[in-house]
Amino acid sequence: MGVEVLDAIAARRPFRLGELRAEPEGDRGWVVRGPDNGEPREVPAEASAIRALVRFDARGRYRPLSGARGLPGGWFVRCRDAAELEWVLETVYPLALVHLRQHAEGSLRVVGLDAALARQSGRYAVAAELSPEGRRRATSVVCSACVRVPLWAGARPAEPGAIPCPEPCSVLISFCREAALWERERPAPATDDPAAPFADFEVEGNPLRNAYLRAQTVEARGRA
Ligand code: SF4
Structure with missing residues (x-):
């Protein structure tokens, strides 16, 4: 790459x-x-x-x-x-x-999501409670919206011009925090609002939030 x-x-x-x-x-x-x-x-x-x-x-x-x-x-x-x-x-x-x-x-230092979540503190400490399934789902949803390729998640570039991402970013950490809270009290997916702020995951119409909640619902049905 x-x-x-x-x-x-x-x-x-x-x-x-x-x-x-x-x-x-x-x-x-x-x-x-x-x-x-x-x-x-x-x-x-x-x-x-x-x-x-x-x-x-x-x-x-x-x-x-x-x-x-x-x-x-x-x-x-x-x-x-x-x-x-x-x-x-x-x-x-x-x-x-x-x-x-x-x-x-070959000198790019890569840090995975587990390590990144484990070192969060204060408001973001709760992100470490996110389940393994939630971490995988959050990575899939958030990183799909980004041109960088999360090497730390084992991803490999699928398109020309891909940019390596060595470490989970603050937007993904913030998403994991919300997703951990959704595991405590699960909200239903809402209708996407294309004007909803990109990283305001508390907003019901946020497309990334809804993509995650929809994937969670589909996976739950698949297990039922
Ligand atoms: S910058 Fe953030 S959203 Fe983009 S690939 Fe890296 S962790 Fe994922």
């Missing part, structure tokens, strides 16, 4: 990273494009402009997870050289290239 992205940068070949596409331009430059969606507009290669661009998803929801699918589309950034290209990619997907390089070198 990732060698093709690093090789493509070195060889000045087009490549994908997550939902981004990059292609060489001229002798040294690059163009980074977001998902196809509407008439493309040029965004300057400035941190504030790029962060503003990816702060909200295509539906206008705040993106608390940098790898969340659904980047807004219809934009491109021109980069002077490979250094600026890497900076733009890292601005959209923090640590992606670092993790790709470490993975390619």
Whole structure:
């Protein structure tokens, strides 16, 4: 995983990273494009402009997870050289290239969900109560919404431009906390509200919450 992205940068070949596409331009430059969606507009290669661009998803929801699918589309950034290209990619997907390089070198440190939940404290300590089935279900639901690939869960990349994820993120930990509470008092799945905040799992219409609760219901029926 990732060698093709690093090789493509070195060889000045087009490549994908997550939902981004990059292609060489001229002798040294690059163009980074977001998902196809509407008439493309040029965004300057400035941190504030790029962060503003990816702060909200295509539906206008705040993106608390940098790898969340659904980047807004219809934009491109021109980069002077490979250094600026890497900076733009890292601005959209923090640590992606670092993790790709470490993975390619075999030095990426991987921490699993059990270890990550065991070290939670305070408000998040309850997350460690989540059952093994709940941990598996939570990982499947939350990580499916992300372009990073959870190596810590044994996943392997299935698409070009996949980014290795070495450790459960705070969004997944937060989801596990809610899922542990749902095991105490089980809510019914509700109708998805596409406008519900991505990581507000207490909101009934939250699509990730409902995907988890629906999967739980299906699995329970299968066991009955
Ligand atoms: S833990 Fe899952 S959701 Fe979080 S960054 Fe890694 S792959 Fe994405």
